Amino acid sequence: MLTAKMEKALNDQIRVEAESSQVYLSMASWAEVKGLEGISLFMYKHSDEERMHMLKLIKYVNERGGHAHISDLKEPETDFGSFQEMFKDLYDHEIFVSQSINELVHVSLEEKDYATHNFLQWYVAEQIEEEALARTILDKISLIGNDKGGLYLFDRDVQQITVESAAAGTAE
Ligand code: FEO
Secondary structure, three states: OOOHHHHHHHHHHHHHHHHHHHHHHHHHHHHHHOOOHHHHHHHHHHHHHHHHHHHHHHHHHHHOOOOOOOOOOOOOOOOOOOHHHHHHHHHHHHHHHHHHHHHHHHHHHHOOOHHHHHHHHHHHHHHHHHHHHHHHHHHHHHHHOOOHHHHHHHHHHHHHOOHHHHHHOOOO
């Protein structure tokens, strides 16, 4: 059984993951409208992953006798300025999510909820990979600079950059 404090903290994280999915969906749509097809596909995929993170939490809360709440969400930005700024936003957003997960782990220890602590280790590992992915992409972007040919290749290749390849250091 989850304590009330643990349940509330997990529900807050459900919202964070749902809002992350919305943010990346909005980035996908912006990129699509700008003709950045590869970047857009990358963001659609990333949005789906965040929804999966949210669903995993919902299932866990309900399985432990809690009630996962589906709340209203903050409206994401609709204009991201440039693709460089957008990926910087993605990186900052993932740092924010990591902090949120760390806080959640802290609550699980305070509540002596070792099952939840164990469950959350998946998210801890995932955040390491997500941050690595975002950093890999930012490194590539700084190499491109303002080179149009570089952007063309980046847009083509970014679809292949996955969380797994970035974590393994094999992203091209
Ligand atoms: Fe669910 Fe990108 O963190």
